[in-house]
Amino acid sequence: MTQIPETDLDTNGATDAEGAQAPPSALKWLTDRLADSTAFIFVALLAMILVFTVLRPDAFATVNNLRNIAIAASILLVLSIGQTFVIGTAGIDISVGSMLVFSGVVASLAMAEVGGGQGWASVGVGVAVSLLAGGFWGMVNGLLVTKVKLPPLIVTLGTFGGVLGLAKVLTGGINLRTVPNELVNTLGIGRAFGVVPWLVILALVLTAIFGVVLRYTRFGRYTLAIGSNEEAARRVGIDVDLHLLKVYTLSGLLAGVAGIMNLARFTNTTIQGHDTDNLQSIAAVVIGGTSLFGGIATMFGTLVGVFIPTTLQNGFVILRIQPFWQEVAVGAVLILAVYVDQLKRRARNRL
Amino acid sequence: MKHTRRRTRTLVALVAAIAMIAAACGDDNGDPDEPEAAEEEVAEEPEAEEEPADEPDAEEETEEPAEPGDEMFDITLIPGVTGDEFYVSMECGALEAAEEFGVNLDVQGAPQFSPTDQIPVLEAVIASGPDAILIAPTDVDALQAPLQAAVDAGIEVVLVDTTLSDPSLAVSQIASDNLLGGSLAADALGELMGGEGAALVVNVTPGISTTDARGEGFIQGLEENWPDIEFVGQEYSDNEPARAAEIVSAVLAAEPELRGIFGANLFSAEGAATGIRQEGRDDVFVVGFDAGPAQIEQLREGIVQALIVQQPLDIGYQGVEQAVLALTGGENTFEIGTGFVIATIDNLDDDDVAPFLYRSDC
Structure with a gap:
């Protein structure tokens, strides 16, 4: 868990801001991690895996099933990376699922224009268009939050509905099915060395990169400084508006990446399938220990937070528990995770 | 001191988490309805899994007419969405047939009618290794590959209500016209x-x-x-x-x-x-x-x-019937269309309409 106490800001913002702090030793890093609530949630995930494995070793703990869990989590994970940064600034982005759908729709339209929807050129154009579209809507969110000074909840609630509506306008509400085989056979169903799906590798690589960005770079420290105390961040010379614009744009860009992953996996734009992506990503980020009030965020927590609902769902189906219990369990985990986080914070404030 | 307190708290929370999962399972066992039967079957699973392996041989050699009742096949129904009366009625029909043919029926589904929600459920069902799956695919293309994986794993697939671009992987498809x-x-x-x-x-x-x-x-x-x-x-x-x-x-x-x-x-x-x-x-x-x-x-x-x-009860009933036929080496009907009843205020309570009205539980 990374936190920027307000008292640090004077030195941090002015002098340290130029370069990344040297990473602490691996051992210290590990002990730090185990002492915080991310460790709790990680242990909870391991406990779930253990319980499911003991109850149905033949079905749950197979390479194939664990691979399916990882694939099911991968797209939500990419959305949740951006969400972690946004919530880290004490903002919120409920438009992620809509940006994903819009990106996928315009990418599919663009791919149909190039090479008749097949070939690597088509894939390249599709990826570029998807990133541009996602980044564009993210930037619109950022501009509305910083320049028009509207609350992030309202801005992204507006784009949540509006951007999805535009995607439906472009398609007449009918899912587009133009996805090049080159994309489906590699990113969609392909596996590195025949074992690890490329969807999972892409999601994990992005998580690792942005985990480092969040923890060890100026970009990450600015993010948490703004979330901790926006006014203080402004006074020490951080261009808060510019930084928030970058954070919301990043969230949109990652939704664009997720849009391509979604096309590759489902071979169509699945317009109707992303209404709750926003709530799922917010839940994952919060379960992972990121504070909804900003200033505290951890990418490792988000990774675990994404896997908990996915693993629960898979395990519950395998144990043949009535499907509604999964929703109950995820809700309980969310509340429990936030409660544990609160306990920790209270304990820390007393010290 | 600080660390001890933390560790204790982590432990307490962990125990709570496990207790929660256990409670979820336990409560379900306590319910006097059908999931209980499915629950109990989990323990017998390894046995049941061996049976279908023998099945194709039996089919080739003897071609005996279906003799359900001796078998305890596991069949999972995956509706398009959970909590919808049409699909609940389908479930009721399927349960009726399951009782009649002596098979175990489990129902698993997603809270939204969408392939993004349905595919993870389907994949987990495949991992749990039932003998047959009855499914209402939520997309004609997106469900094609995951259902092919089910067929490759030796699971019989019956399509109910909705269908696929290429339904040939299924043993039967049953829907209203x-x-x-x-x-x-x-x-x-x-x-x-x-x-x-x-x-x-x-x-x-x-x-x-x-x-x-x-x-x-x-x-x-x-x-x-x-x-x-x-x-x-x-x-x-x-x-x-x-x-x-x-x-x-x-x-x-x-x-x-x-x-x-x-x-x-x-x-x-x-x-x-x-x-x-x-x-x-x-x-x-x-x-x-x-x-x-x-x-x-x-x-x-x-x-x-x-x-x-529509006649969802009939769709569910015939779905299980076709699955059992496929599992016991019987002859499947590939395409089955079920009929309609027109209900008005005047005939609502008549015997030829009332049984077809949808149910919110069985």
Whole structure:
């Protein structure tokens, strides 16, 4: 868990801001991690895996099933990376699922224009268009939050509905099915060395990169400084508006990446399938220990937070528990995770 | 001191988490309904898994007629969405058949009608290794590869209600003839309207094979049999009653001649009726599709005048029957169309209609 106490800001913002702090030793890093609530949630995930494995070793703990869990989590994970940064600034982005759908729709339209929807050129154009579209809507969110000074909840609630509506306008509400085989056979169903799906590798690589960005770079420290105390961040010379614009744009860009992953996996734009992506990503980020009030965020927590609902769902189906219990369990985990986080914070404030 | 406290807390929370999972399982066991039977079967699973391995041999050598009852096959039904009365009724029919044929039936599904939600459920079901899967695919293409994986794992697949682009991987597909259902709706509405005025379709969302066919059947039926009725168009409710109500209010304002609405599914008809009531009109007729408790209520109140009722119980029953046939080496019927019943306020309680109304539990 990374936190920027307000008292640090004077030195941090002015002098340290130029370069990344040297990473602490691996051992210290590990002990730090185990002492915080991310460790709790990680242990909870391991406990779930253990319980499911003991109850149905033949079905749950197979390479194939664990691979399916990882694939099911991968797209939500990419959305949740951006969400972690946004919530880290004490903002919120409920438009992620809509940006994903819009990106996928315009990418599919663009791919149909190039090479008749097949070939690597088509894939390249599709990826570029998807990133541009996602980044564009993210930037619109950022501009509305910083320049028009509207609350992030309202801005992204507006784009949540509006951007999805535009995607439906472009398609007449009918899912587009133009996805090049080159994309489906590699990113969609392909596996590195025949074992690890490329969807999972892409999601994990992005998580690792942005985990480092969040923890060890100026970009990450600015993010948490703004979330901790926006006014203080402004006074020490951080261009808060510019930084928030970058954070919301990043969230949109990652939704664009997720849009391509979604096309590759489902071979169509699945317009109707992303209404709750926003709530799922917010839940994952919060379960992972990121504070909804900003200033505290951890990418490792988000990774675990994404896997908990996915693993629960898979395990519950395998144990043949009535499907509604999964929703109950995820809700309980969310509340429990936030409660544990609160306990920790209270304990820390007393010290 | 600080660390000890932390560790204790972590431990307490961990125990709570495990207890929670255990409680979820335990509660389910305590329920006096069907999941209990499925639960118990988990322990016997390894046994059951060996049986289908022997099955193909038996099929080739002896070709004996199906003798269910000795077998305890595991069949999982995956509806398009959980908590929908149409699919619950299908589940009831499937349970009835499961009892009759002596198989274990489990039901697993996602809370949204979407491949993004359904595929992870399907994959977990495949991992749990049932003998057969009954599924209502939520997308004609996206479910193709995951269901092929089920077939490759030796699981028999039966498609119920909806279908795939290439259904040949399934042993059977069972659904209502929705084109016919749509034209039946046109006839029912045409009669109510006395053959004149304007008519509107409130459909769900484009791209769903079943509801698209209903809309198409309605438009065809109107063109063929009711030349004096003006067709004003097809609108989409996104399966939200509130949206359907808004559409109907708006169209009523724009088209004063509107006398009839066909609501192509549960929520579309429910919302259309709400929209009419909101406008205080009593000269606009609504024909709905499906017969959930909400529609029956509206039929009784006179807000909806006729319902085109599918036979989900029959779909579920025949789905299990086809799965059992496939598992016991019997001969499958590849395509089965189930019929319709038209319910009105006058025949609602008759013996030839009442059993077909949808149920919210079995």
